[in-house]
Amino acid sequence: DAGVIQSPRHEVTEMGQEVTLRCKPISGHDYLFWYRQTMMRGLELLIYFNNNVPIDDSGMPEDRFSAKMPNASFSTLKIQPSEPRDSAVYFCASRPYSRFYTEAFFGQGTRLTVV
Amino acid sequence: GQQLNQSPQSMFIQEGEDVSMNCTSSSIFNTWLWYKQDPGEGPVLLIALYKAGELTSNGRLTAQFGITRKDSFLNISASIPSDVGIYFCAVSGGGSEKLVFGKGMKLTVNP
Numbered sequence: 001d002a003g004v005i006q007s008p009r010h011e012v013t014e015m016g017q018e019v020t021l022r023c024k025p026i027s028g029h030d031y032l033f034w035y036r037q038t039m040m041r042g043l044e045l046l047i048y049f050n051n052n053v054p055i056d057d058s059g060m061p062e063d064r065f066s067a068k069m070p071n072a073s074f075s076t077l078k079i080q081p082s083e084p085r086d087s088a089v090y091f092c093a094s095r096p097y098s099r100f101y102t103e104a105f106f107g108q109g110t111r112l113t114v115v
Numbered sequence: 116g117q118q119l120n121q122s123p124q125s126m127f128i129q130e131g132e133d134v135s136m137n138c139t140s141s142s143i144f145n146t147w148l149w150y151k152q153d154p155g156e157g158p159v160l161l162i163a164l165y166k167a168g169e170l171t172s173n174g175r176l177t178a179q180f181g182i183t184r185k186d187s188f189l190n191i192s193a194s195i196p197s198d199v200g201i202y203f204c205a206v207s208g209g210g211s212e213k214l215v216f217g218k219g220m221k222l223t224v225n226p
Contacts, residue, residue, distance in 0.1 A: 043216040091157050102146050102207040106157030
């Protein structure tokens, strides 16, 4: 498997524009996580899905953020409208269901810059 | 929410030196994980710990899951330049399936 695939790797957009980040999890993985990384706050969990269903979105900062997982092989994180403070690296991660093992596999991230 | 205290926040060491870092929590967790992030990449799992008191090694890396289940440490022996990066602790458990990460420790190794 190619691992978790995120696109784009870099995104520069103007304030107020809509931004869509994409993620393809590892095939067969049941859980998908979206994280945001900044210098100030480190790695923050935004939302996670189990079998395509959103389980916990308590980390989503505002209504401007939304995430979907229409099928087991694709998820999107959308920011509308974007603001400069949204600038960060956004990571997607996935893992299979296991009663005992919980390590997650990360994509390479999308570096978002809002100007 | 759940918070992890990871220390130190950064370290500058000479090649060949050993380095130690730890994480503590006010809550009990069933799983402690250590990840490393290289520049421009996503975090990659180094070591996973699933039992209180467990001591696990992976090459030059050694990690332990504290007896109280509220802490863990990671040691790197005989550091080399490619050890540079950010090291994160992460936890899972307490009735949740999600991974919560510490703030990270940035390691610089001078050749």
